[in-house]
Amino acid sequence: MTFGVRGLTVRFGPQVALEDVTLEVPPGRVTAVVGGDGAGKTTLLRVLAGALAPTAGEVRRPGPERIGHLPASSGTYPDLTVRENLAFVAAAYGVPATAARERADELLSRTGLAGALDRLAGELSGGMRRKLGVVCAMLHRPELLVLDEPTTGIDPVSRADLWWLIARAAAEGAAVVLSTSYLDEAERAAWVLALDAGRTLAEGTAEDIVAAVPGAVCRAAERPSGDLARYAWRRGATWRVWLPEGVAPPAGPALELLRPDLADAVTVAALARELAHAGGDRR
Amino acid sequence: MTPLAESLAVSRRFGPLLAVDAVDLRVGPGEVVGLLGANGAGKTTLIRLLLGLLPPSAGSVRLFGEAPSRATRRRIGYVPQGLGLYEDLTPRENLAFAQAAFGGEAGELPGDLGAVADVPVGRLPLGIQRRVAFALALAHRPDLLVLDEPTSGVDPLARARLWEQIRTAAEAGAGALVTTHHMEEAEECDRLVVMADGRVVAEGTLPEIVGDARVVVVETPGWAHAFERLEAAGLQAALVGRTLRVLGVGPREVRGALGDLEARLSEAPATLEERFLELTLGRAAA
Amino acid sequence: MWAMIVKEFRQLRRDHRTLAMMIFLPIVLLVVFGYAASFDVPKIPVNVYGRGAEELAAALRPPFEVREVDPDGWASEAETALRDGEVPVAFLATFEGPHVLIDGSELFTAKATQGALAELAQSVPGAPSTYPRMPSVEILFNEGLETSAIMVPGLAAMILLFVGTVITSLGVVRERQAGTLEQLAVMPLRPWDVFLGKVAPYFLVASVDMVVVVLAGVLLFDVPFRGQVAVLALGAVLFLFVTLGLGVLISSVSQNQGQAIQLALMALLPQVMLSGLIFPLSSMAAGVRWIGYVLPLTYFVRISRGVMLRGAPLGALWPSFAYLAVIGAVVFGLATLRFHRSLAPARTRGEREAVSAR
Numbered sequence: 001m002t003f004g005v006r007g008l009t010v011r012f013g014p015q016v017a018l019e020d021v022t023l024e025v026p027p028g029r030v031t032a033v034v035g036g037d038g039a040g041k042t043t044l045l046r047v048l049a050g051a052l053a054p055t056a057g058e059v060r061r062p063g064p065e066r067i068g069h070l071p072a073s074s075g076t077y078p079d080l081t082v083r084e085n086l087a088f089v090a091a092a093y094g095v096p097a098t099a100a101r102e103r104a105d106e107l108l109s110r111t112g113l114a115g116a117l118d119r120l121a122g123e124l125s126g127g128m129r130r131k132l133g134v135v136c137a138m139l140h141r142p143e144l145l146v147l148d149e150p151t152t153g154i155d156p157v158s159r160a161d162l163w164w165l166i167a168r169a170a171a172e173g174a175a176v177v178l179s180t181s182y183l184d185e186a187e188r189a190a191w192v193l194a195l196d197a198g199r200t201l202a203e204g205t206a207e208d209i210v211a212a213v214p215g216a217v218c219r220a221a222e223r224p225s226g227d228l229a230r231y232a233w234r235r236g237a238t239w240r241v242w243l244p245e246g247v248a249p250p251a252g253p254a255l256e257l258l259r260p261d262l263a264d265a266v267t268v269a270a271l272a273r274e275l276a277h278a279g280g281d282r283r
Numbered sequence: 284m285t286p287l288a289e290s291l292a293v294s295r296r297f298g299p300l301l302a303v304d305a306v307d308l309r310v311g312p313g314e315v316v317g318l319l320g321a322n323g324a325g326k327t328t329l330i331r332l333l334l335g336l337l338p339p340s341a342g343s344v345r346l347f348g349e350a351p352s353r354a355t356r357r358r359i360g361y362v363p364q365g366l367g368l369y370e371d372l373t374p375r376e377n378l379a380f381a382q383a384a385f386g387g388e389a390g391e392l393p394g395d396l397g398a399v400a401d402v403p404v405g406r407l408p409l410g411i412q413r414r415v416a417f418a419l420a421l422a423h424r425p426d427l428l429v430l431d432e433p434t435s436g437v438d439p440l441a442r443a444r445l446w447e448q449i450r451t452a453a454e455a456g457a458g459a460l461v462t463t464h465h466m467e468e469a470e471e472c473d474r475l476v477v478m479a480d481g482r483v484v485a486e487g488t489l490p491e492i493v494g495d496a497r498v499v500v501v502e503t504p505g506w507a508h509a510f511e512r513l514e515a516a517g518l519q520a521a522l523v524g525r526t527l528r529v530l531g532v533g534p535r536e537v538r539g540a541l542g543d544l545e546a547r548l549s550e551a552p553a554t555l556e557e558r559f560l561e562l563t564l565g566r567a568a569a
Numbered sequence: 570m571w572a573m574i575v576k577e578f579r580q581l582r583r584d585h586r587t588l589a590m591m592i593f594l595p596i597v598l599l600v601v602f603g604y605a606a607s608f609d610v611p612k613i614p615v616n617v618y619g620r621g622a623e624e625l626a627a628a629l630r631p632p633f634e635v636r637e638v639d640p641d642g643w644a645s646e647a648e649t650a651l652r653d654g655e656v657p658v659a660f661l662a663t664f665e666g667p668h669v670l671i672d673g674s675e676l677f678t679a680k681a682t683q684g685a686l687a688e689l690a691q692s693v694p695g696a697p698s699t700y701p702r703m704p705s706v707e708i709l710f711n712e713g714l715e716t717s718a719i720m721v722p723g724l725a726a727m728i729l730l731f732v733g734t735v736i737t738s739l740g741v742v743r744e745r746q747a748g749t750l751e752q753l754a755v756m757p758l759r760p761w762d763v764f765l766g767k768v769a770p771y772f773l774v775a776s777v778d779m780v781v782v783v784l785a786g787v788l789l790f791d792v793p794f795r796g797q798v799a800v801l802a803l804g805a806v807l808f809l810f811v812t813l814g815l816g817v818l819i820s821s822v823s824q825n826q827g828q829a830i831q832l833a834l835m836a837l838l839p840q841v842m843l844s845g846l847i848f849p850l851s852s853m854a855a856g857v858r859w860i861g862y863v864l865p866l867t868y869f870v871r872i873s874r875g876v877m878l879r880g881a882p883l884g885a886l887w888p889s890f891a892y893l894a895v896i897g898a899v900v901f902g903l904a905t906l907r908f909h910r911s912l913a914p915a916r917t918r919g920e921r922e923a924v925s926a927r
Contacts, residue, residue, distance in 0.1 A: 028507070030522070036438025037409035079583040080576065091572030120583070125322040152436050153364070155321040155464045156559050160521065167522035171507035181436045184467055184556070188523040196438070206524065233443035234450055236471050240443075263467065267439040274440070334755055356757040367752030384756040 001062070002026045003048070003144050003175050008057035010043050010198075017043040018198045020057070024191075025175045027143065030166060032189035033179040034266065039195040041179035042072055042148055048177060049146040061144055065093060068142035068174075072149045075133030078122025082113065082132055085121055086139065093140035100139060107135045107168075111161040127158025134165045138174070145169050147178040151185060163188065183263040194266050201269045210265045214272075215244040217264050218255035230275065233267060242268050285348040286311050287427045287458040288333050293342035295328050302328040304481040305342065310427065310458040315449060317472030318462045321563050325481040326462050330429060333460070334359065347426065357385055360420035364431045366412055370405030374415045377404060381419045390422035410441055417448055428452060428459040434468055446471050466556045479563045489555055496553035496561060499537045501527040503546035516540030521557075530557055586831050593835055601842045604854040605861075610681040612851065614656045618642040621662035629660070632685050644670075651709055653885030654875055658682050660704075667704040673711025674878035676719050677849050710793070710878045718793070721786030722873035723846045725779045729805060730840060730866055732775035733812025734819065735833040741767055741820035742829040745911070753912065760909045768813050775809055783877070795880030803883075804872035804890060810897035811865045817904035821911055840866040868892050 004024040010017045018040045025031050025048065033041045046052040047059055049069035061067065076085050090100035108114045111131045121129055130150055138145055147166070151159045170176045178189070186192045187206045194201040194209070202209045220239045223232055231242045241255060249255055260268070288310040295303040303325045310316045320326045331337040332344050335351025346355040361367070368377055374392055382390060392400050396414060399407055404415060413433075420428065428449065434442040449459055449471075463469055475492055477485040485492045501520075503509045509527055513520040518540055519530045529537050534548050553561070581587065616637040617626040626635045636656055639646060647659035647670050657675040661668040669686060671679045686704055711718045744750050744767070753763055783801075786792035815836060823829040841847070843857065844866035850858055861867050868889035875881035875889075883890070 034438075036441050037413075037436055039438065077576065077580060079580045084576070084579050088572055088576045091575075127322050149436070153432065153464065155324075156319075156466075156556055157321040157563050159464075159556075160519075160560055163521060167510060170522070171510050181438060182465060182467060183439060184554070188521075190525055233440065234447040234471075235443060237473065263439045267443065270438065270440040336754055353757045353759070356755060359755065361752065361755045363748065363751050365748035365751070367749050369749055370747060381756075384758050386757070 001060075001143070003060050003062065005044070005047060005054070005060070006058040008044070008047060008059065009055050010040075010047060010052065011055045016198050018047075018195075021193075021195070021198075021200055023177075023193050023203070025144065025177045027175040028170055028173050029175065029190040030170050030188070031175070031177045031191045031193070032186040033177065033193045033195060034181065034183060034186045035179075035195035035201070036181055038197070040198040041195060043198075044195070045069075045146050045148045045177065045179055046071075048144070062142075065140075066143040068137035068140065068145045070133045070137040070147045070150060072152070072179075076121040076129055076136060079120060081118050081120055082108075082124075083117045085132060085136060089136045089139050095140045103139060103141075104135065107138075107165065108132075111135070111165060125158075127154045127161075130154055131158060131161055131165065134162060138165065138169045141172060142174060145174045145176045147176070149179050149181070151180060151182065159185075183261075183266060187262050192262070194269065196270055196273060201273065202266060206262050210260055210262060213260050213265045213268050215242060215247065217242055217258050217260040217268065218249070219258050220255050224255075231271065233271070235264075240264060240267070242271060244272070284311060286345070287347060288460060289345040290329070290333060291343050291345070293329075293332055293339045293344055295332055295337060296340040302481055303332065303339075306478070306481070306483055308333070308476060308483070310460050312426070312456045312458050313453050314474060315453055315459045315461060315472045317469045317475045318460060318478065319464070319469055319475060319559060320462075320478035323480075324478040324563075326478055328481075329478070330431070330460070330462065334361070334429065357423070358426040359429060360423070360425035360427070361429045362416050362420045362431065362433060364435070366416040368404045368412060368416055368419070371403055373401045373403055374407075374418075375400045377415065378419055378422060382422060385423040390418075393418055410437065413437065413441075413445065417445060421448065421452060424457075426457050428457055428461075430459060430461045432463055432465070432468075433461060435463075435465060439467075442467070466554065466559075469555060477559060477562055484562045493553060493555055493558045496558045497550050498553050498557055499529040499532065499534050500549045500551050501529065501537060501541070501546050502549075503527075503544060505544070509541060509544055509546055512542060512544060513537070513540050519560075528557070530561060586828055590831055590835060594838070597839055597842070600857055601839075601848075604857040605843055605852070606848050607852040608677045608848065610678050610849065610851055613658055613678055613682055613685065615658040615660055616642075616647065616650050616656045617660045617662065618644075618647050619662035622660075625660055625662040625667055630689075632681065633658070648709065652879045652881050654871070654879070654881060655885075665705070669704050669706045671706060671708045672879070673708045673714055674719060674874050675849070676711070676714060676716065678851065679708060679711075679714055710795070715791075717786070717790045718878060719874060721782065721790060721792045722877045723870055724786075725782045725805075726808070726866060726869045726873050727841065727846065728778045728782055729775050729808050729869070730812050730837065732771060732778060733809055734816045734836055735830065736774070737768065737771045737813050737816025738819040738823065738829040738833050739826050740771060741817055741908075742823050742826055745820070745823075746825045750911065760912050761905075763912065764817075764905060764908045768817065771813060771816070772809055775812075776805065779805060786877075792877065794877050796876035797880075797882070800881075800883050800886070801873065801876040804869055804876070804886075804893065807890060807893040807897050808865065808869040808872075810901045811893060814897065814900035814902075814904040817908055818900065821904070821907040840864045843867075844870055846870055865893060865896050 002024055006022045008021045009019050021044060033044055035041050047054055048061055049067055050061055050064055086104045090097065113128060113131055116124060116128060121132060134147060134150060150162055166176055180186055192206055192209060193203045218241045220241050223229060223239050224241055228241060232239050243249060286309045290306055290308045292305045292307060293303060294301065294305050306329060318326050332339055335346065344351060347358060374396060378392060396418065399411060404412055434445050453459055461472060469475055470489060474488060476483055477492065501509055506525055506527055510520055513529060518532060520527045534550060537548060611632060612634050613632045614636045615633050616639065617635060618639050620640055622638050622640045626638045629635055644661060647661055650656055650659055651670055651672045657672040657678040659670040671682050673679050686706065708714065787794050819832045820829055823832060843861045844864045845861055850861045853861060871889045872886050875886050
């Protein structure tokens with residue numbers, strides 16, 4: 001059973017958080033939603049998890065007891081210990097105590113939390129608390145696992161553990177959807193949806209999105225001047241320049257043709273949209 | 284050329300814990316140095332030592348060639364992870380306070396922030412807040428920028444624009460020290476310093492750090508099974524798309540773990556993140 | 570649902586402040602209403618003046634308790650004693666019989682005195698010539714025995730306490746909550762600048778509030794202001810040091826505004842109840858009254874009432890001033906120290922995490 005949304009629109013009063021977004025979240029795979037602050041990732045995930053009702057459009061999701069949700073900001077009770085947090089989740093979802101304990105033990109030990117069972121969740125480091133949050137969300141083997149920015153601001157070691165948990169959930173057959181602002185991470189997902197100001201910017205596998213970049217992307221040592229300046233952005237010590245279809249490479253300093261990565265592709269899409277709306281109000 | 288910030292074999296102890304262990308770090312004018320490390324690696328302590336907020340237990344810290352003092356603070360622009368803005372004040376008022384505190388000539392908010400200059404910061408979207416925080420840090424033309432995860436959670440286009448500001452400042456002679464967990468951000472730096480357990484475990488440009496570390500790439504239709512088998516053999520496998528990447532061993536061991544499972548194996552260069560994991564976990568095991 | 574109950578209890582067990590409030594508040598209220606809340610005055614200290622003072626003093630019985638007998642003193646000494654707050658009642662032994670001066674600013678004592686005098690006159694029919702009839706009574710300082718007269722000075726005190734403790738602690742904790750304390754630490758500001766800069770506005774606001782209350786009392790409620798403004802102002806400044814210091818201290822042990830309010834309330838409630846603001850100290854059981862003697866508010870209420878209603882001079886009120894000065898120095902000093910420390914902490918979150926990650 002594939003979950004997802006079709007033609008989803010969400011409005012908060014006059015503010016449009018999402019407009020006509022469609023996404024499929026199939027079981028056994030990891031789907032990533034990318035975008036910057038305010039792109040609409042959290043809103044989309046909340047609709048999928050059943051925490052928010054759409055203004056228009058269709059949502060397919062299982063019943064609440066078959067969903068696991070980790071919100072961006074919390075997910076664990078800081079003044080309960082790790083053990084107590086897990087006990088609460090197990091009881092709330094009706095997981096029998098022994099089964100819950102075994103599953104928790106396995107997941108915790110594999111992610112380095114086994115020694116922290118009696119520590120207060122509020123005293124754990126950010127990475128450990130997030131791992132606990134994901135374990136709590138997947139303790140009851142949900143069919144749909146919704147994780148909002150699970151790895152933002154988390155150190156790489158904890159991030160590796162978090163991805164182990166995510167991969168494990170997908171291996172168990174769950175439909176996993178997560179949001180991230182890290183594009184290199186989005187490349188690890190089987191399907192990517194890029195949002196910008198509530199609208200779909202690009203979607204597909206990472207390869208699809210890269211292949212769909214119109215024109216070409218080059219690297220330049222300096223910022224190009226004149227007309228091309230608005231097609232350029234900084235990346236490391238050099239500049240990237242996008243040459244849309246029909247725009248000729250300029251004479252002058254050589255531009256090195258590149259194979260764009262996902263970050264380049266998404267940047268091009270955002271840039272294209274921005275230039276199309278030139279003069280309009282952009283967030 | 285005097286480095287802007289320098290630590291010489293600096294250590295800091297908290298009771299039994301050695302948070303920073305004999306670290307040498309330099310940030311010169313015009314360079315952007317990235318500081319990477321897991322939580323508890325000592326990044327925050329090192330930053331506090333460099334800013335003069337903590338006295339070292341051993342070694343010394345130099346800012347602009349002298350010991351940290353109130354005068355040296357004037358030449359530093361700091362953006363913490365929480366942005367450090369007063370939410371009930373407007374950007375203009377925040378700027379006024381920062382300028383009064385730092386002295387220096389009166390600056391202006393960058394043109395495109397003019398529209399929101401009089402809206403309380405708490406009501407502005409996060410992306411704009413970040414730009415305000417940057418503007419504040421740069422307003423008094425500091426010689427050293429210290430930025431804690433400056434573009435965490437930011438989309439690529441906005442990230443490029445924020446980094447443009449950092450680069451412009453560096454080209455004018457300032458230096459920047461950036462802490463980050465984020466490999467995309469690390470790529471933006473001239474030089475990286477990787478910390479684990481309070482020590483520097485690697486230092487240099489990105490290619491220098493990654494070196495020729497390699498991983499084994501496993502492509503198979505049934506990745507879930509492959510995952511289980513690799514796990515069972517005690518190997519570190521990470522899911523990327525629909526392939527698995529295995530750290531720390533060669534193709535022979537991977538094939539052995541997979542057994543009769545149908546899979547195509549190849550080798551690929553490691554990413555910075557994978558190299559980082561190798562360095563950090565390797566150190567932890569030591 | 571059971572899981573919910575268990576979880577809530579576990580969280581409550583760890584939330585020490587709420588637990589403290591849940592236990593502390595009922596105890597305070599119990600103590601107050603059991604031992605302190607009373608308007609009955611059991612003992613009325615008196616001085617006796619004039620020729621014939623000794624005989625008069627000998628004839629006086631409880632509730633009157635003779636403190637001083639001064640045959641050479643007369644009306645002016647009696648008035649001074651009352652003004653300076655030495656005793657609430659003075660007897661003058663005149664030829665026409667005893668003339669009683671009552672301090673109207675001690676409202677409940679005054680009413681109790683009236684009652685006691687009426688009893689005296691009735692209980693001694695055909696008594697010796699010292700009691701030919703009901704003694705003549707003169708009420709000083711609050712002739713109408715108005716409650717508003719004693720409440721307004723008390724209110725002024727409460728405003729200083731409220732703004733100083735509650736509002737200040739909220740303002741300072743807001744800095745910590747917002748995470749901007751870190752930024753302040755890195756700016757080229759002296760910790761002293763930050764501290765005073767943070768506290769000064771509340772100082773100003775509290776002062777303005779107090780002036781408004783006093784003016785309203787004088788102009789709208791006909792509360793007298795007989796003393797020197799400078800004396801009251803000095804007392805207010807000293808008291809503000811205490812309350813502002815307390816506010817900053819509270820904020821230094823609170824992580825967020827909710828916690829700050831909890832502590833501030835716990836500091837506020839006993840003071841309001843047990844400082845003599847509402848219930849007179851003399852009515853409280855001795856075992857509880859000592860708490861009143863420790864609370865700073867008690868002394869400022871004395872200063873406030875003394876200056877406004879009785880015109881008491883600085884010299885008469887010096888013990889109250891001294892107490893406030895000492896407590897103020899201690900509390901404010903502690904607050905400054907803690908604030909300095911919070912701007913350059915030895916341990917940051919990062920290190921604590923590192924320790925806990927081991």
